[in-house]
Amino acid sequence: MTQKRVLSGIQPTSDSFHLGNYLGALKQWVELQDGNDAFYCIVDLHALTGEIEPALFRKRTLASAAQLIALGISPERSTLFVQSHVAEHNQLGWIMECLAGFGEASRMTQFKDKSAKGGADSARVGLFTYPMLQAADILLYQAHYVPVGEDQRQHIELTRDLATRFNTRFGQTFRLPEGHILKAGAKIYDLQDPTSKMSKSSGSVAGVLEIMDTPEANTKKIKSAATDAGREVKFDEKEKPGISNLLTIHSALSGRSISELENEFEGKGYGDFKGAVAEVVVEYLRPIRERALELLEDENHLIELLHTGADKARVVASQTLSHTYKNLGLVK
Ligand code: TYM
Secondary structure: OOOEEEEEEEOOOOOOOEHHHHHHHHHHHHHHOOOEEEEEEEOHHHHOOOOOOHHHHHHHHHHHHHHHHHOOOOOOOOEEEEHHHOOHHHHHHHHHHHHOOHHHHHOOHHHHHHHHHHOHHHOOHHHHHHHHHHHHHHHHOOOOEEEOOHHHHHHHHHHHHHHHHHHHHHOOOOOOOEEEOOOOOOOOEOOOOOOOEOOOOOOOOOOOOEOOOOHHHHHHHHHOOOOOOOOOOOOEOOOEHHHHHHHHHHHHHHOOOHHHHHHHOOOOOHHHHHHHHHHHHHHHHHHHHHHHHHHOOOHHHHHHHHHHHHHHHHHHHHHHHHHHHHHHOOOO
8 A cells, every 4th residue: 555645734833732733733643644654844934924033933943843742743653844944845935926826815814814913014925925835835745635724724725726737737746635624623712712713823822722831721721711601511513612612622632422421411510511621631731741841851852853854854845846847947
Protein backbone atom coordinates (compact mmCIF):
# COMPACT_ATOMS: atom_id res chain seq x y z
CA MET A 1 0.00 0.00 0.00
CA THR A 2 1.43 3.37 -0.93
CA GLN A 3 1.30 5.94 1.81
CA LYS A 4 -0.78 9.08 1.50
CA ARG A 5 0.77 12.50 1.99
CA VAL A 6 -0.65 14.63 4.78
CA LEU A 7 0.18 18.27 5.41
CA SER A 8 -1.07 20.81 7.90
CA GLY A 9 0.07 23.97 9.64
CA ILE A 10 -0.54 25.99 12.77
CA GLN A 11 0.41 29.55 13.66
CA PRO A 12 2.64 30.22 16.68
CA THR A 13 0.57 33.20 17.75
CA SER A 14 0.14 32.54 21.45
CA ASP A 15 1.86 30.93 24.42
CA SER A 16 -0.48 27.99 24.21
CA PHE A 17 -2.64 26.17 21.72
CA HIS A 18 -6.26 25.89 22.80
CA LEU A 19 -8.66 23.01 22.90
CA GLY A 20 -10.26 24.11 19.61
CA ASN A 21 -6.91 23.71 17.85
CA TYR A 22 -6.49 20.32 19.45
CA LEU A 23 -9.94 18.86 18.82
CA GLY A 24 -10.39 20.46 15.39
CA ALA A 25 -6.97 19.72 13.99
CA LEU A 26 -4.09 18.52 16.15
CA LYS A 27 -5.77 15.33 17.39
CA GLN A 28 -6.14 14.31 13.74
CA TRP A 29 -2.53 15.24 13.08
CA VAL A 30 -1.49 12.69 15.69
CA GLU A 31 -3.79 9.99 14.30
CA LEU A 32 -2.81 10.59 10.67
CA GLN A 33 0.94 10.33 11.22
CA ASP A 34 0.58 6.55 11.43
CA GLY A 35 0.30 4.88 8.05
CA ASN A 36 0.79 8.17 6.18
CA ASP A 37 3.69 10.38 5.19
CA ALA A 38 2.86 13.42 7.31
CA PHE A 39 4.34 16.92 7.17
CA TYR A 40 3.48 19.32 9.98
CA CYS A 41 4.52 22.90 9.83
CA ILE A 42 4.68 25.72 12.38
CA VAL A 43 3.69 28.57 10.09
CA ASP A 44 5.71 31.44 11.53
CA LEU A 45 5.57 33.47 8.29
CA HIS A 46 1.77 33.43 8.41
CA ALA A 47 1.92 34.75 11.97
CA LEU A 48 3.76 37.86 10.71
CA THR A 49 0.44 39.10 9.30
CA GLY A 50 -0.50 40.07 12.87
CA GLU A 51 1.31 42.03 15.59
CA ILE A 52 4.46 40.32 16.86
CA GLU A 53 7.06 41.07 19.52
CA PRO A 54 10.38 39.43 18.49
CA ALA A 55 11.48 37.85 21.79
CA LEU A 56 7.99 36.57 22.48
CA PHE A 57 7.59 35.36 18.89
CA ARG A 58 10.73 33.25 19.15
CA LYS A 59 9.54 31.81 22.46
CA ARG A 60 6.12 31.00 21.03
CA THR A 61 7.57 29.21 18.02
CA LEU A 62 9.57 26.93 20.32
CA ALA A 63 6.61 26.51 22.67
CA SER A 64 4.54 25.43 19.67
CA ALA A 65 7.09 22.75 18.79
CA ALA A 66 7.17 21.54 22.41
CA GLN A 67 3.39 21.32 22.58
CA LEU A 68 3.11 19.46 19.28
CA ILE A 69 5.61 16.86 20.41
CA ALA A 70 4.01 16.64 23.86
CA LEU A 71 0.61 15.96 22.41
CA GLY A 72 1.91 13.14 20.29
CA ILE A 73 3.51 14.40 17.08
CA SER A 74 6.60 12.28 16.69
CA PRO A 75 9.59 13.94 14.98
CA GLU A 76 10.61 10.46 13.83
CA ARG A 77 7.28 9.27 12.43
CA SER A 78 6.37 12.60 10.85
CA THR A 79 8.23 15.60 9.46
CA LEU A 80 7.88 18.48 11.92
CA PHE A 81 9.37 21.79 10.82
CA VAL A 82 9.18 25.58 10.84
CA GLN A 83 7.90 27.25 7.68
CA SER A 84 10.62 29.94 7.50
CA HIS A 85 13.30 27.22 7.48
CA VAL A 86 12.13 26.07 4.05
CA ALA A 87 12.45 28.99 1.63
CA GLU A 88 10.46 27.17 -1.05
CA HIS A 89 7.26 28.22 0.78
CA ASN A 90 7.88 31.89 -0.07
CA GLN A 91 9.02 31.01 -3.56
CA LEU A 92 5.91 29.02 -4.46
CA GLY A 93 3.81 31.56 -2.53
CA TRP A 94 4.74 34.21 -5.08
CA ILE A 95 3.74 31.94 -7.96
CA MET A 96 0.37 31.39 -6.27
CA GLU A 97 -0.10 35.15 -5.86
CA CYS A 98 0.51 35.57 -9.57
CA LEU A 99 -2.14 32.94 -10.28
CA ALA A 100 -4.88 34.10 -7.92
CA GLY A 101 -7.41 36.73 -8.87
CA PHE A 102 -7.91 39.84 -6.77
CA GLY A 103 -11.63 39.08 -6.63
CA GLU A 104 -11.30 35.54 -5.35
CA ALA A 105 -8.74 36.59 -2.74
CA SER A 106 -11.13 39.35 -1.61
CA ARG A 107 -13.81 36.76 -0.92
CA MET A 108 -11.81 34.87 1.72
CA THR A 109 -13.82 35.13 4.93
CA GLN A 110 -10.80 34.97 7.24
CA PHE A 111 -9.40 38.06 5.50
CA LYS A 112 -12.78 39.80 5.58
CA ASP A 113 -13.28 39.08 9.29
CA LYS A 114 -9.77 40.03 10.37
CA SER A 115 -9.55 43.15 8.23
CA ALA A 116 -13.01 44.26 9.38
CA LYS A 117 -11.83 44.11 13.00
CA GLY A 118 -9.00 46.62 12.58
CA GLY A 119 -10.48 48.56 9.65
CA ALA A 120 -9.73 47.69 6.02
CA ASP A 121 -7.17 50.49 5.60
CA SER A 122 -4.93 49.23 8.37
CA ALA A 123 -5.06 45.58 7.26
CA ARG A 124 -1.70 44.32 6.02
CA VAL A 125 -1.15 43.27 2.43
CA GLY A 126 0.23 40.04 3.92
CA LEU A 127 -3.15 39.32 5.45
CA PHE A 128 -4.64 39.57 1.99
CA THR A 129 -2.06 37.31 0.37
CA TYR A 130 -2.07 34.87 3.32
CA PRO A 131 -4.22 32.19 1.59
CA MET A 132 -1.85 32.04 -1.38
CA LEU A 133 1.06 31.27 0.96
CA GLN A 134 -1.12 28.62 2.57
CA ALA A 135 -1.82 27.14 -0.87
CA ALA A 136 1.94 26.97 -1.43
CA ASP A 137 2.41 25.19 1.94
CA ILE A 138 0.00 22.49 0.84
CA LEU A 139 0.91 22.11 -2.84
CA LEU A 140 4.67 21.92 -2.26
CA TYR A 141 4.18 18.56 -0.53
CA GLN A 142 1.69 17.14 -3.05
CA ALA A 143 -0.62 16.51 -0.09
CA HIS A 144 -3.59 14.16 -0.41
CA TYR A 145 -5.13 15.28 2.91
CA VAL A 146 -5.09 18.46 4.95
CA PRO A 147 -6.40 17.94 8.50
CA VAL A 148 -7.91 21.24 9.69
CA GLY A 149 -10.90 22.71 11.49
CA GLU A 150 -13.99 23.98 9.72
CA ASP A 151 -12.69 27.58 9.50
CA GLN A 152 -10.02 26.51 6.98
CA ARG A 153 -12.40 24.91 4.47
CA GLN A 154 -12.47 27.94 2.19
CA HIS A 155 -8.67 28.18 2.03
CA ILE A 156 -8.47 24.56 0.93
CA GLU A 157 -11.07 25.17 -1.77
CA LEU A 158 -8.96 28.08 -3.02
CA THR A 159 -5.88 25.85 -2.99
CA ARG A 160 -7.69 23.30 -5.16
CA ASP A 161 -8.81 26.03 -7.56
CA LEU A 162 -5.28 27.39 -7.89
CA ALA A 163 -3.83 23.91 -8.42
CA THR A 164 -6.41 23.13 -11.10
CA ARG A 165 -5.76 26.43 -12.86
CA PHE A 166 -2.01 25.87 -12.84
CA ASN A 167 -2.27 22.26 -14.04
CA THR A 168 -4.62 23.26 -16.86
CA ARG A 169 -2.45 26.12 -18.09
CA PHE A 170 1.03 24.76 -17.52
CA GLY A 171 0.72 20.97 -17.36
CA GLN A 172 0.19 18.52 -14.51
CA THR A 173 2.24 19.82 -11.57
CA PHE A 174 0.20 19.69 -8.35
CA ARG A 175 -1.96 17.07 -6.66
CA LEU A 176 -5.42 18.32 -5.70
CA PRO A 177 -5.60 18.16 -1.90
CA GLU A 178 -8.65 17.31 0.14
CA GLY A 179 -9.55 18.82 3.49
CA HIS A 180 -9.77 16.29 6.31
CA ILE A 181 -12.41 17.94 8.47
CA LEU A 182 -14.13 16.09 11.29
CA LYS A 183 -17.87 16.14 11.88
CA ALA A 184 -17.57 16.49 15.65
CA GLY A 185 -14.89 18.83 16.94
CA ALA A 186 -14.36 20.77 13.69
CA LYS A 187 -15.70 23.79 15.50
CA ILE A 188 -15.23 24.18 19.23
CA TYR A 189 -16.91 27.24 20.67
CA ASP A 190 -15.88 29.87 23.21
CA LEU A 191 -17.02 28.89 26.72
CA GLN A 192 -18.28 32.38 27.50
CA ASP A 193 -19.84 32.99 24.11
CA PRO A 194 -20.80 29.58 22.72
CA THR A 195 -21.95 31.04 19.42
CA SER A 196 -18.42 32.16 18.40
CA LYS A 197 -15.51 29.82 17.81
CA MET A 198 -12.85 29.34 20.47
CA SER A 199 -10.06 31.53 19.18
CA LYS A 200 -6.62 32.86 20.06
CA SER A 201 -7.71 36.31 18.98
CA SER A 202 -10.99 36.32 20.88
CA GLY A 203 -11.38 39.18 23.31
CA SER A 204 -11.89 37.12 26.46
CA VAL A 205 -9.40 34.56 27.75
CA ALA A 206 -12.09 33.21 30.10
CA GLY A 207 -13.74 31.32 27.24
CA VAL A 208 -10.57 29.71 25.88
CA LEU A 209 -9.20 26.44 27.33
CA GLU A 210 -5.44 26.45 26.89
CA ILE A 211 -3.23 23.39 26.83
CA MET A 212 -0.56 25.19 28.86
CA ASP A 213 -2.95 26.63 31.44
CA THR A 214 -2.76 25.26 34.98
CA PRO A 215 -5.35 22.63 35.96
CA GLU A 216 -6.83 25.15 38.41
CA ALA A 217 -7.27 27.81 35.71
CA ASN A 218 -8.97 25.40 33.30
CA THR A 219 -11.24 24.01 36.03
CA LYS A 220 -12.33 27.55 36.89
CA LYS A 221 -13.04 28.38 33.24
CA ILE A 222 -15.20 25.29 32.77
CA LYS A 223 -17.10 25.80 36.01
CA SER A 224 -17.90 29.38 35.02
CA ALA A 225 -18.80 28.55 31.40
CA ALA A 226 -21.97 30.25 30.18
CA THR A 227 -24.94 27.96 30.63
CA ASP A 228 -28.21 27.75 28.78
CA ALA A 229 -31.81 27.99 29.87
CA GLY A 230 -33.34 24.87 31.46
CA ARG A 231 -31.40 22.31 33.47
CA GLU A 232 -31.27 19.22 31.29
CA VAL A 233 -27.95 17.99 29.89
CA LYS A 234 -29.02 17.49 26.26
CA PHE A 235 -27.23 18.00 22.96
CA ASP A 236 -29.13 20.72 21.13
CA GLU A 237 -26.88 23.20 19.33
CA LYS A 238 -29.68 25.70 18.73
CA GLU A 239 -31.33 25.82 22.15
CA LYS A 240 -28.35 24.77 24.25
CA PRO A 241 -25.12 25.87 22.54
CA GLY A 242 -23.13 26.01 25.79
CA ILE A 243 -24.05 22.54 27.02
CA SER A 244 -23.68 21.09 23.51
CA ASN A 245 -20.15 22.51 23.27
CA LEU A 246 -19.24 20.97 26.64
CA LEU A 247 -20.75 17.63 25.56
CA THR A 248 -18.63 17.71 22.37
CA ILE A 249 -15.50 18.43 24.41
CA HIS A 250 -16.20 15.69 26.96
CA SER A 251 -17.04 13.14 24.28
CA ALA A 252 -13.97 13.91 22.15
CA LEU A 253 -11.61 13.56 25.11
CA SER A 254 -13.26 10.69 27.00
CA GLY A 255 -14.15 8.70 23.88
CA ARG A 256 -17.71 8.25 25.18
CA SER A 257 -20.69 8.94 22.95
CA ILE A 258 -22.89 12.00 23.42
CA SER A 259 -25.98 9.85 24.09
CA GLU A 260 -24.11 7.86 26.74
CA LEU A 261 -23.25 11.14 28.46
CA GLU A 262 -26.81 12.44 28.19
CA ASN A 263 -28.01 9.26 29.92
CA GLU A 264 -25.43 9.49 32.65
CA PHE A 265 -26.40 13.07 33.50
CA GLU A 266 -30.14 12.62 33.22
CA GLY A 267 -31.78 14.17 36.27
CA LYS A 268 -28.53 15.80 37.40
CA GLY A 269 -27.88 19.53 37.06
CA TYR A 270 -25.42 21.55 35.01
CA GLY A 271 -23.12 21.87 38.04
CA ASP A 272 -22.44 18.12 38.25
CA PHE A 273 -21.93 17.94 34.51
CA LYS A 274 -19.45 20.83 34.45
CA GLY A 275 -17.51 19.20 37.29
CA ALA A 276 -17.21 16.04 35.21
CA VAL A 277 -16.13 17.96 32.09
CA ALA A 278 -13.49 19.79 34.13
CA GLU A 279 -12.08 16.53 35.42
CA VAL A 280 -11.87 14.98 31.95
CA VAL A 281 -10.20 18.07 30.44
CA VAL A 282 -7.73 18.56 33.28
CA GLU A 283 -6.67 14.91 33.45
CA TYR A 284 -6.30 14.75 29.66
CA LEU A 285 -4.17 17.88 29.48
CA ARG A 286 -2.06 17.34 32.61
CA PRO A 287 0.60 15.01 31.09
CA ILE A 288 0.70 17.04 27.85
CA ARG A 289 1.43 20.26 29.71
CA GLU A 290 4.06 18.59 31.90
CA ARG A 291 5.84 17.04 28.91
CA ALA A 292 5.81 20.33 27.00
CA LEU A 293 7.36 22.17 29.97
CA GLU A 294 10.03 19.47 30.19
CA LEU A 295 10.84 19.74 26.47
CA LEU A 296 11.16 23.52 26.77
CA GLU A 297 13.99 23.08 29.24
CA ASP A 298 16.27 22.03 26.37
CA GLU A 299 15.81 24.59 23.60
CA ASN A 300 18.84 23.42 21.64
CA HIS A 301 17.46 19.92 21.35
CA LEU A 302 14.11 21.28 20.11
CA ILE A 303 15.86 23.47 17.52
CA GLU A 304 17.92 20.49 16.37
CA LEU A 305 14.76 18.42 15.87
CA LEU A 306 13.21 21.25 13.86
CA HIS A 307 16.31 21.57 11.66
CA THR A 308 16.22 17.84 10.94
CA GLY A 309 12.54 18.19 10.01
CA ALA A 310 13.29 21.14 7.70
CA ASP A 311 16.02 19.15 5.94
CA LYS A 312 13.50 16.38 5.22
CA ALA A 313 10.82 18.84 4.12
CA ARG A 314 13.20 20.68 1.77
CA VAL A 315 13.86 17.51 -0.24
CA VAL A 316 10.18 17.27 -1.22
CA ALA A 317 9.57 21.02 -1.47
CA SER A 318 12.54 21.66 -3.77
CA GLN A 319 11.43 18.93 -6.16
CA THR A 320 7.97 20.45 -6.52
CA LEU A 321 9.39 23.94 -6.90
CA SER A 322 11.83 22.99 -9.64
CA HIS A 323 9.09 21.14 -11.52
CA THR A 324 6.89 24.25 -11.19
CA TYR A 325 9.63 26.59 -12.44
CA LYS A 326 10.35 24.28 -15.36
CA ASN A 327 6.67 24.12 -16.37
CA LEU A 328 6.47 27.92 -16.17
CA GLY A 329 9.42 28.26 -18.54
CA LEU A 330 11.77 29.90 -16.04
CA VAL A 331 15.34 29.49 -17.28
CA LYS A 332 17.36 27.24 -15.02
P1 TYM B 1 -4.66 28.36 13.05
O1 TYM B 1 -3.25 28.50 13.52
O2 TYM B 1 -5.59 29.50 13.28
O3 TYM B 1 -5.34 27.08 13.70
C1 TYM B 1 -4.73 25.80 13.66
C2 TYM B 1 -5.79 24.74 13.44
O4 TYM B 1 -6.78 24.77 14.49
C3 TYM B 1 -8.07 24.78 13.92
N1 TYM B 1 -8.98 25.55 14.83
C4 TYM B 1 -10.15 25.07 15.32
N2 TYM B 1 -10.78 23.90 15.15
C5 TYM B 1 -11.95 23.72 15.82
N3 TYM B 1 -12.51 24.66 16.63
C6 TYM B 1 -11.91 25.85 16.83
N4 TYM B 1 -12.44 26.75 17.65
C7 TYM B 1 -10.66 26.11 16.16
N5 TYM B 1 -9.80 27.16 16.13
C8 TYM B 1 -8.78 26.79 15.31
C9 TYM B 1 -7.91 25.47 12.57
O5 TYM B 1 -8.94 25.14 11.68
C10 TYM B 1 -6.57 24.94 12.13
O6 TYM B 1 -6.70 23.69 11.49
N6 TYM B 1 -4.42 29.20 8.12
C11 TYM B 1 -4.16 28.21 9.16
C12 TYM B 1 -2.71 27.81 9.25
C13 TYM B 1 -2.09 27.27 8.01
C14 TYM B 1 -2.38 25.99 7.42
C15 TYM B 1 -1.49 25.89 6.30
C16 TYM B 1 -3.27 24.98 7.72
C17 TYM B 1 -1.11 27.83 7.26
N7 TYM B 1 -0.74 27.02 6.25
C18 TYM B 1 -1.51 24.76 5.47
C19 TYM B 1 -3.29 23.84 6.87
C20 TYM B 1 -2.42 23.75 5.77
C21 TYM B 1 -4.56 28.83 10.48
O7 TYM B 1 -4.65 30.02 10.62
O8 TYM B 1 -4.69 27.94 11.50
